[in-house]
Amino acid sequence: MSSVIELRDIHTRFGHVVVHDDINLNVRRGDLLALVGGSGSGKTTLLREIAGLMKPTQGEVRLFDEPIQTGTRVTRRVRKRRFGMLFQGGALFSAFNVFDNIAFPLRELGRLHEDEIYALVMSRLALVELKPHHAKLMPSELSGGMVKRAALARALSLEPELLLLDEPTAGLDPDRSAAFVRLIRSLHDQLGLTVVFVTHDLDTVSALSNRVAVLAEHRILACDTLEEVLCIDHPFIDSFFRPLTARDEAPSGWVIK
């Protein structure tokens, strides 16, 4: 099976501060990979390197079996259109309303009729469970959950193969957070997406991921299913996942040490 993302020997340093020390990671098609780790462990940095927003000090990031920085302007642009990113704060364009935000990537493509863009935007809105009348609102008029949904609709606007989510449930109440997780799961099934998300919310990890990569001590400590990761004996994994293991006294078959 081909890999969507491949990180090879990634080293990242800010001055003398080492963030990543030799990181290797493979994300396969159809994965729902959770990238977890403590605050300041470089999760978001890693996500930004995958998205091509930052260049690692050393090492190679490969997206869709190609090194991310190579190719002509056009090929790099085409590659960028194959993934969508949801930023932590939504990063909706504040000068555009919701409709224009979601339509923006479609209009950038050119060659689509305004009528088709309208229909596509409306279908994306329905996909993220927003109402058609929300399309005319400005980002500043939206609640936190709606910002996330609108931003997700924009990230999905070109129907990408890969979705990068930075803290998808941060700032949402448990109810909304669970609904958002369900939404991403159903999109994953419908669109055959590969999803990589950064989070430190254990509920999101257990509800959304089918694989977990644990980032600590500048390395990937483990990258496997949650059950397997929980079996690993490591102080960070122990303390990080303790709430999860303590709460579910193994009814779901998780192995508890």
Added chain:
Amino acid sequence: MATYSTAARLSRSAPPTIERREGHVALHGDWILSALRRRILFVRFQLRAAHGAHLVWDMSGVNRLDAFGALLLWRTWGLREPETLAMPAHLHGAFDRIRESAVMSVEVDKHDWLAPVVQIGSAVLGAADHAVGMIEMLGHVAIESIMLFRYPREIPWREISASIYKTGVQAMPIAALLGFLIGIVLSFLSALQLQTFGVDNFIVNILGLGIIRELGPMLVSVLVAGRSGSAITAQLGVMRVTEEIDALATMGVSRHQRLILPKVVALSIAMPLLVLWTSAAGLIGGMVAAEFQLNLDYRFFLETLPQVVQVANVWIGLGKGVLFGMTIALVACHFGLRVKPNTESLSSNTTASVVTAITAVIMLDAVLALVTRTIGVVVR
């Protein structure tokens, strides 16, 4: 897992094609946005040709289908499934996603004949609103300064001093340069005219009066409005966007006292000093140019200056500095506090702040010129 099989299909790619044979239309390849986009004109043309006839649609060769591909086909079919259609199960999802939105189309705004009237009306009301807001703010600042007389402990010295440094001290090099160059230009220009009349000595009158009374304050106002006015508006605007001003309010700190008053006070202190500084630089520039053009001795220039320019003119120049400084600060704060939480509003308010400040200063200057027309000049 089911999603892995979907995913495996996604990894292959083939261009979208339409094959038409005797009432039979076979679709192949990837019917997705990125693939369709490259040959959209051709695909549209072929689909249009296939429209209407009672055709057998065979989609078994389609590898991938996204909402856009589904939309194209659905609209070709006239928003319903054709009678004879062979479609693999994995393609249904895309049609389900667009079925409802495919009927929607862009709402065209009807032309409103009253729009120009509404526009003028809202412009007038907007201007009135700004005027009221400005007066309100002036009132708040006045009340705050009275309060500070009663509680001198609360005077925000640090903010005032920081603002003086930023708006005054840091502007000195550029102000001096501007003043010096304008002085040279003005001096050369007038010298040429004066020479033809043989009244070279009057260069001192022209430069003295012109720079000290008018040009100095005006020049500094434009500079400060562009330099500090825009900075104040942008700073307050971002503070509003990031809710810092609300945070101040919850701590019981008055924004008029802590944010606006220091800027008004600082600008009304720094501006007259900048005016003095710039006028001096302008006069030096003029003096140098006069020496070059008219062979006017520096000593003669400096001795004549106090005789032909009354001290009242200096006071008028400094007074203008105070007034213009206050105006610029108030206008900048007013627009800064009106910024709405989006980038568009930030940029338009910053522009409006600078334009309004400069316009207001010029208007005030015209009024002052009328009011002070008998002061400081010899009326024969």
